[in-house]
Amino acid sequence: MRFFLPLLAFMLTLAGAAQAQFVPVAGLGAAQLAVVVNDDEANSVEIGEYYRKARNIPAANIVHVRIPHRPHKLDAEQFEALKAQIDARLGPEIQAVLMVWTAPYAVECNSLTSAYTLGLDSGLCAKSCAPSKPSSYFNAPQGKPYADYQLRISMLLPTESVEASKALIDRGVLAGFATPAATAYFLQTSDVARSSRARFFPRSNKVPSKKLTIKTLQADSVEQVGDIMVYETGLAQVPKLNTLKFVPGALADHLTSFGGDLLAEGGQMSILRWLDAGATASYGTVSEPCNHWQKFPNPAVLLSHYLRGNSAIEAYWKSVAWPAQGVFIGEPLAAPYRR
Template sequence: MSTPLRLGPAQLAVVVNDDDADSVEIGEYYRKAREIPLKNIVHVRIPNRPRKLDAEQFDKLKAQIDAHLGPEIQAVLMVWTAPYAVECNSLTSAYSLGLDSALCAKPCGPSKPSAYYNSNSARPLAEHGIRLSMLLPIASVEAAKALIDRGVLSSFRAQPATAYFLQTSDVARSSRARFFPRSMELPQKKLTIKTLQADSIESVDDVMVYQTGLAAVPKLSTLRFRPGALADHLTSVGGDLLGELQMSSLRWLDAGATASYGTVSEPCNYWQKFPNSIVMLKHYLAGATAIEAYWRSVAWPAQGVFIGEPLAAPYRGGQR
């Protein structure tokens, strides 16, 4: 059998929390929407929806999940909002890369590099020893279903869209601006790239990518996102999904994006701890799925949580 060009339903496991009725319902909705094999559905029990797990709780959860997975499974989707952290690590990075407890003594320092950074591999487990992972948050059953539907719709014919990269007045949170692509037209992809010096965009209806750096991003309610859109903001704790100190990465999904990323603990503004814009865009435009493009774009992902619909792929080949 030939190696797939990108991650597909047969290589994705879906983990549902049987102590959360919404997780069970959305897990089944996702299975049907993406035609995930029944054998790829994993049931676990996480009572009380804690935001953070300790190392012992995490080890038990990971063992439960892994016990059901065969070598063909290259990625895991966890269908819940919380838990999303393990100590100072994100749940997705702890699951995929292993828990880095030593980082918690100095979370503002460098973290371990990801072997999957800027990789072209469609089999990260076989080639890098990494199963990618993502959370599919559930703000409500209706919102989660709409998120899934956006991911599915992204596989149909690409619409004209724009990728927005904003270097803001917040200098500290603009550390990755050096990796923003230059403004240009990509007619073969029906994509316009706009790299701007601005604190926000507003009243545009064609967003495929939005990357910026602010503690809170204004005017999201005025935007319309294309199916499969990726959007994130560089800030300290956007990945503290249910926290209130800064804007949660969940707000991107609420606004209509299909996937996002944020850090769960103070990372300082190392660009390596956030999505590299050129790397992410390169892989997404080459046909990678959202989970592949996002994971490939973060060099040091220990503190970052990946959220959204993993199989969105608006630039895959053979669209109809």
């Protein structure tokens, strides 16, 4: 029942969209974010320093580690050593962790971000389609992740291209200066299995107080639009991304099995492609999750918390009920609706 209440509350809020009000929250800031840099990767070092300056991250919040050879996946022992090295440098004020690299992004069948935040769930690997450990941070009303929920939420900032990563950081920073007129697109596609969360799509509507239009469509894609704040769909490959423009702070993801296997990209689109297209943050799974909606962002919960002023990392983490297999990527402090 807990999973359906967020949708009900959100829909009731939007029912009077002309007068819709979203109680603002005091979201995470730079002083509460630790930035972890891999000194064995030149791109990580350069991008980490760019991010520190762009977001005015305190020097004490920068953590240096060494991960040679950029493995896609860590085993349990490697992960525990890395986590211990990071945690040893963190004070109680740190609520969230940004790891500045693309790989590693998995630990056994878990994502690196979820293993770090929730702890490694090795038992899931025997049957990855089974329900996974629930997150106590799912739909959290307010409060700080570590102080109130004993979780340090985490995200990866990809480093495949220094130029692209700096542009991503700039988009996140720019999102805090003005709230643009924008649209949230929710697509129920012809892929029935990958449309399992369509029941949570908000109805098409307007939220004038946020200058946001919500469009819920039965379609496999949108094209030639330039005002995207949210794009959620369900397909193995999302077409026509090259025709789209995303506004600063945009969130975008697609429900498919291996979108979070960032560098494999066999028959399914990596969520890195969302960032390449102009989104600021995304989410995808690193191992076969089946199509449990609980393993993917709940659209109503994601949009509700983002509109209240949560940062990208907070809104995305709050939207996933069972995130063990899902990796969160992007610029964590983007908050276009925080005023």
